[in-house]
Amino acid sequence: MIDQRCTLLVVDDEPYILDALANLLDKHFEVLTAGSADAAEALFAQREIAVVMADLKMPGRNGVELLEWVKRHSPRTIRLMMTGYVDFEQTVGAINRGEIYRIILKPWRLEELVLILKNAARAYLLERSHEQLLSDLQRLNGELEARVQTRTKELEDAVRQLHQRNSMLEKLSLTDALTGLPNRRAMDRVAEAEARRRARHPSPMALGLVDADHFKEINSKYLLPGGDHALTALARVLAGSVRMEDTMGRIGGEEFQVVAPHTDLEGAAVLAERIRSRVEQAVIPYKEETIRLTVSIGFAVVEAPNTITPAQLKEIAAAALQQAKAQGRNRCVVTGMA
Numbered sequence: 001m002i003d004q005r006c007t008l009l010v011v012d013d014e015p016y017i018l019d020a021l022a023n024l025l026d027k028h029f030e031v032l033t034a035g036s037a038d039a040a041e042a043l044f045a046q047r048e049i050a051v052v053m054a055d056l057k058m059p060g061r062n063g064v065e066l067l068e069w070v071k072r073h074s075p076r077t078i079r080l081m082m083t084g085y086v087d088f089e090q091t092v093g094a095i096n097r098g099e100i101y102r103i104i105l106k107p108w109r110l111e112e113l114v115l116i117l118k119n120a121a122r123a124y125l126l127e128r129s130h131e132q133l134l135s136d137l138q139r140l141n142g143e144l145e146a147r148v149q150t151r152t153k154e155l156e157d158a159v160r161q162l163h164q165r166n167s168m169l170e171k172l173s174l175t176d177a178l179t180g181l182p183n184r185r186a187m188d189r190v191a192e193a194e195a196r197r198r199a200r201h202p203s204p205m206a207l208g209l210v211d212a213d214h215f216k217e218i219n220s221k222y223l224l225p226g227g228d229h230a231l232t233a234l235a236r237v238l239a240g241s242v243r244m245e246d247t248m249g250r251i252g253g254e255e256f257q258v259v260a261p262h263t264d265l266e267g268a269a270v271l272a273e274r275i276r277s278r279v280e281q282a283v284i285p286y287k288e289e290t291i292r293l294t295v296s297i298g299f300a301v302v303e304a305p306n307t308i309t310p311a312q313l314k315e316i317a318a319a320a321l322q323q324a325k326a327q328g329r330n331r332c333v334v335t336g337m338a
Helices: 015-025 037-046 063-073 088-098 110-147 152-172 184-200 215-239 265-281 310-326
Strands: 007-011 030-034 051-055 078-083 102-105 205-212 247-252 255-261 284-286 289-291 295-302 332-336
Touching: 007 015, 007 037, 015 030, 015 110, 030 037, 037 051, 037 063, 051 063, 051 110, 063 078, 078 110, 102 110, 110 152, 184 205, 184 247, 184 255, 184 310, 205 215, 205 265, 205 310, 215 247, 215 255, 215 265, 215 284, 215 289, 255 265, 265 295, 265 332, 295 310, 310 332
Parallel strands: 007 030, 007 051, 051 078, 078 102, 295 332
Antiparallel strands: 205 255, 205 295, 247 255, 284 289
16 A cells, blocks of 8 residues: 655646646645656656656657656656557557556546556555665674674574564565566465455456467577566566456466456457467567567456366466467467356
């Protein structure tokens, strides 16, 4: 939960947009506004900013250039970009250059905009909490080393504190370090929570497994740095292909998982094809070359009021994924529970 009003900087060359957003978001955030990239940089020099939301098209330096500057000079700040149109290639380039958390399309819906901004603020606060916790652990380890030989009782007390802090850190460690997506543990929790919700309120649910095709060839050609770059870019494309209520995570290697509540066979087929086609169309620049990827996708769908455990649903999805691979890869197979 957000226990404090985070600072939000909105950058747009249209004064009426700045005024409107300042009024709409004031009760949720401490809102700052800037009409240009230069004005925004001046505000960064004055104070710490949690979230910045910049318009893509601005006179002079555009939003991508500003967010790229923010990435270098204020890497903790969560970066979002607003745009009134979608150019897929330009959008992918913007995401790669500025490591943008989310693209927001104009005109926005207030409820959705507030939700996105609150999630961005939570990501900022969680990162700061991680850093503080790690700093505390390092300080505690230093104290323990100095006192271990002469103050055994204090050492035992401090070790108990260290275990408690490690337990806290474990609870926070639900994010894949490379891609920023939820990790396997987090995805297991999401699936279990959705299964519990379905037990109370029966509804369809889909679970999908997404596997990058022939990824060993990417690692062999571009080595580990190129493979990591491709995985990070793939994760952004996948995350941008699902709905707000869906959860996409990386569960290991080049394999990803999506949990889609309220999704029947038809909806799962549409979702799977959207993921597949967007990955196929994605252009991933790397050094002097371009990396292209495809994915194989297996979806398992359980209709209401049927019951099934997440593990069983995942097993069905894995079989569907194997079928997609056997049929030539770069395709989707959607299976309903009998």
